[in-house]
Amino acid sequence: MIDVGALRALRAVAALGTLARAADELGFTASAVSQQIKRLERQVGVPVLAPAGRGVVLTPAGQAIVDSAPEVFQALERCVEAAQSVSDGAPRGILRVVAFSTAIRGLLAPTILRLSTRCPDLRVHITEQDPDQALHSVDAGTADLALVHDADGLPVPLPSSLTQRHMHTDVGDVVMNRTHPLARLDPPLAGADLAGHAWVTSPPGSVCHQWFRRLFADVPEDPDVRHLVDDFATQLSLVASGDVIALIPRLARPPLGEGLVSRPLRRQPKREVHAAWRRSANASPAIQAVLAELVCCARNPPTKSCE
Incomplete structure (x- = not known):
């Protein structure tokens, strides 16, 4: 019988192209992954990988195994869910969550205390990952739940093995020192209002920089x-000096304090935040518990009750 760990290793190598990258994702050494692949080859009786430059490629036999792997993992996951469903259905064990940084700060962090109180047998392990990597991790089985955002209005492609649910709409506001001239204007602010002022922005290539550039499309x-x-947080420290203003997503924004104020925009930049998980894990009490708390957090500020 094929070893499940070896099957997972082959799938990671197929997705990432090298033993070293697969090892990093799985938390093993490259040598350990190599041994798992060799064990799989002994079990099936044929080579599953072939060298290709500095990486490796699947043999036809290896590709056939990888193509069948999702059905194997889904069947195993259904076994786990069936075992949990015949118990009391209480969330328990470790749930591995991957998410982009501002979702960790604005959505996940406020849920941890409530989850520890309501679900004492459940532990949530969080890893920061960009949306593409997060979806791959869930699809590969190295994470259980992902929080992702669309890329400048374009949804991240969702693997067929995953399902998703809308969690939150994040918007951006302009933040400034309370003494800044823009603070005296009636909101919402238009693009023309922003011209002529100095800025601190996120670097090019980020979603927030794309938001920023779009503010000046007609200027x-x-x-x-x-x-x-x-x-x-560093942007806000520069804004506090009074010399610059910034476009900050609400999920990323800590309490501003007395020295700073935020102003909404007439054309608000926004991004949609979704949770994604494997279809075969849909009945997981742990996933459903975390989703419920995330929905609660998204609808209510952390300082308010979610009852």
Whole structure:
């Protein structure tokens, strides 16, 4: 019988192209992954990988095994869910969650305390990952639940083995020192209001930088970008100086304190946040418990009760 760990290793190698990358994802050494692949080859009696430059490729036999792997993992997961469903159905064990950084701060972190109280036998392990990597991790079985956002209005492609649920719509506001001239204007602010002011923004290539550039789509002059900073807390420290303003997603925004204020925009930039998990794990009490708390958190500020 094929070893499940070896099957998972082959699937990771197929997706990532090298033993080293597969080992990093699975939490093993490259040598351990190599031994798992060799054990699989002994079990099936044929080679499943072939060298290709600095990486490896699947043999036809290896590809056939990988193509059949989702059915195997889904069947095993259904076995686990069946065992849980005949018990009291209480969430328990470890749930591995992967998410982008601002979702961790704005959605996951506020749920942890409530989950520890309501589900004392459930432990949530969180890893920061970008949406593409997060979906791959859930699809490959190295994570159980992902929080992802669309990329500039375009949904992240969802593997057929996964299902998803809308969790939250995140929007961006302009944050400024309370003494800044924009703070005296009546909201919402238009693109023309923002011209001529100095900015700190997220670096090019990020969703928030795309939001920023779109603010000036109808403004003839280029924006005055003084600083490129990826960390939003650092952006806010620069905004506090009074020299620059920033476009900050609400999920990423800590309490502003007395010195800073936020102003909404007439054309609010936004991104949709979804939770994704394997279809075969849909009945998981742990996943359903975390989803319920995430929905609660998305609908209510962390300082308010979700009852």
